[in-house]
Amino acid sequence: VPELPDVEASRRWFADHAAGRRVERVVVVDASVVRNASARGLADALRGRCFREPERLGKWLLCWTDGPGLVLHFGMTGELAAAPARSRRHRWDRVIVELDDGTEIRYRDLRKLGGAWLVLGAEDATAILGRLGPDALAVRRAEFLKLLARRRGGVKAALMDQSFVAGVGNLLADEILWRARLHPRRRVETLDAEERASLFRALRAVVRVTVERDDAGEWRRSWLNYVRGVAGARCPRCRTPLERTIVAGRTTWFCPSCQPPPPAAARERRRDPSG
Numbered sequence: 001v002p003e004l005p006d007v008e009a010s011r012r013w014f015a016d017h018a019a020g021r022r023v024e025r026v027v028v029v030d031a032s033v034v035r036n037a038s039a040r041g042l043a044d045a046l047r048g049r050c051f052r053e054p055e056r057l058g059k060w061l062l063c064w065t066d067g068p069g070l071v072l073h074f075g076m077t078g079e080l081a082a083a084p085a086r087s088r089r090h091r092w093d094r095v096i097v098e099l100d101d102g103t104e105i106r107y108r109d110l111r112k113l114g115g116a117w118l119v120l121g122a123e124d125a126t127a128i129l130g131r132l133g134p135d136a137l138a139v140r141r142a143e144f145l146k147l148l149a150r151r152r153g154g155v156k157a158a159l160m161d162q163s164f165v166a167g168v169g170n171l172l173a174d175e176i177l178w179r180a181r182l183h184p185r186r187r188v189e190t191l192d193a194e195e196r197a198s199l200f201r202a203l204r205a206v207v208r209v210t211v212e213r214d215d216a217g218e219w220r221r222s223w224l225n226y227v228r229g230v231a232g233a234r235c236p237r238c239r240t241p242l243e244r245t246i247v248a249g250r251t252t253w254f255c256p257s258c259q260p261p262p263p264a265a266a267r268e269r270r271r272d273p274s275g
C-alpha cells in the first residue's frame with residue numbers, strides 16, 4: 001500500500017524521468033481511472049506540454065507542466081513505471097505518457113482505487129485533494145502539538161486522518177505508535193504532554209527514515225513493521241510476542257508490553273476470565 005515514503009519515492013522518480021521533458025502523446029488505456037476529464041480531454045491538455053518539478057502533498061503526486069497538471073493518487077496498488085515508447089504494455093497500465101526522449105511513463109494500477117485528475121492550477125488541485133493537514137514530512141512540532149490539542153478520539157484514527165496530518169497510512173501509524181510506546185487504542189485527550197511530545201518525535205523519525213531508505217518497501221530491522229505479519233513475530237525491542245487487533249477499521253499490530261493498554265481497557269481485561 002503506497003504511503004508517504006512510497007509517494008515521495010515516486011515524486012523523486014518522476015522528477016528524474018520526466019521533469020524538463022515534453023509530452024509527445026498521452027494514451028488513456030482505461031478511461032475509468034481519469035476521474036475528472038475525458039480520455040481525450042486529458043490527452044489534448046497535456047500533449048506538447050513540458051513537465052516541471054513534481055510536488056507531493058501527503059499521498060498525492062502533482063505533476064505540473066508549463067500548462068495544466070496531472071494529479072495522481074496511488075490508492076492501494078498504484079505505481080509508476082518507465083518503458084520504451086510503444087513497447088508491450090503491462091496489463092495494469094492505465095495511463096501512458098510518452099515523452100520526447102522516447103520513453104513512456106506509465107501509471108499502473110491493479111485495483112484502480114486511486115486515479116488521475118487533470119488540474120488547471122493550484123486552486124483546482126486544492127479542490128480535488130480536499131482538506132489536507134500539514135504534510136507528515138514537513139510538519140513542525142509546534143504546529144503538530146497545536147493540531148493535536150484540538151483533537152479528540154482514537155490516536156490511531158487521528159494519525160491516519162489526512163485532514164489532521166497528510167501522508168500517514170496504516171503501516172506508518174502502527175510504526176509511529178510502537179515507537180512512541182502508545183497503545184493504538186489510546187485516545188488523544190488522555191495523552192499527557194510527554195506522550196504528545198513522544199508521538200511527534202516518533203512521527204518525525206519514522207517518516208524521515210522511511211523516506212530516506214534506499215529500497216522502497218524496506219523497513220528497518222529494529223522496527224515493528226519489519227516483522228509485522230510474520231508468524232510468531234516478537235517485538236524487536238523487548239521480544240514480547242506482538243498482538244494483532246483491529247483499530248480504526250484497520251489491522252493493527254502492537255507490542256502489549258511496550259504499548260500498555262489504556263486504563264479502561266486494562267480494567268476490561270482484568271474482568272475477562274479468559275484474559
Ligand SMILES: [Zn+2]
Nearest residue numbers: 235238255258
Ligand atoms: Zn515490546
